[in-house]
Amino acid sequence: NxxxxxxxxxxxxxxxxxxxxxxxxxxGHSHVYWYRQLPEEGLKFMVYLQKENIIDESGMPKERxxxxxxxxGPSILRIQQVVRGDSAAYxxxxxxxxxxxxxxxxxxxxxRLTVL
Amino acid sequence: AxxxxxxxxxxxxxxxxxxxxxxNYSSSVPPYLFWYVxxxxxxxxxxxxxxTGATLVKGINGxxxxxxxxxxxxxxxxxxxHMSDAAExxxxxxxxxxxxxxxxxxxxxxxKP
Numbered sequence: 001n002x003x004x005x006x007x008x009x010x011x012x013x014x015x016x017x018x019x020x021x022x023x024x025x026x027x028g029h030s031h032v033y034w035y036r037q038l039p040e041e042g043l044k045f046m047v048y049l050q051k052e053n054i055i056d057e058s059g060m061p062k063e064r065x066x067x068x069x070x071x072x073g074p075s076i077l078r079i080q081q082v083v084r085g086d087s088a089a090y091x092x093x094x095x096x097x098x099x100x101x102x103x104x105x106x107x108x109x110x111x112r113l114t115v116l
Numbered sequence: 117a118x119x120x121x122x123x124x125x126x127x128x129x130x131x132x133x134x135x136x137x138x139x140n141y142s143s144s145v146p147p148y149l150f151w152y153v154x155x156x157x158x159x160x161x162x163x164x165x166x167x168t169g170a171t172l173v174k175g176i177n178g179x180x181x182x183x184x185x186x187x188x189x190x191x192x193x194x195x196x197x198h199m200s201d202a203a204e205x206x207x208x209x210x211x212x213x214x215x216x217x218x219x220x221x222x223x224x225x226x227x228k229p
Contacts, residue, residue, distance in 0.1 A: 042219035102214030107159040
């Protein structure tokens with residue numbers, strides 16, 4: 001059973017370009033989460049999605065960032081007009097729907113975005 | 117709001133020595149707590165978790181952690197460090213809705229031969 005897949009693993013963009021990061025959850029998982037790890041920091045929650053719905057986007061910057069999880073295909077984190085401060089590792093996690101009070105999250109290998 | 121503090125951004129131990137990584141949390145409700153490990157250029161792997169029940173939790177690779185409510189702590193230990201334990205370790209707490217992890221700043225563990 002393949003784990004959470006993210007691509008590309010490394011992405012280089014120039015200031016002002018767009019970055020599109022993809023995440024394919026584990027088979028059978030319908031919940032996707034995006035986290036950002038700035039250099040020398042821990043991971044910070046960005047957004048939580050279920051198929052075709054954004055459930056919690058409290059950690060998303062108000063401008064330039066958007067996320068989707070369509071009915072078919074991977075989840076996409078999109079960053080428009082990137083700036084140097086967007087350089088970070090972006091991690092996706094997925095979880096199944098569980099009967100417990102929390103969803104155990106399984107993490108992908110991350111996409112390392114470098115903005116020149 | 118929940119928060120996690122990891123004391124010591126870098127910890128260095130000799131191979132075979134005790135590993136102790138500290139984690140303190142702040143939560144208004146009984147917390148669910150996690151330790152993750154991140155090897156260079158890889159994603160996070162769950163080491164262990166505390167939800168309910170026994171306060172001493174055993175995880176993979178010989179690690180364990182003890183939940184101490186009175187101290188709001190969830191320190192990670194391993195009796196004998198191995199070179200392969202060198203990595204970054206993150207403590208995390210999950211929110212009430214069970215869908216958002218709040219991470220500490222991480223502790224980079226170095227193991228000397």
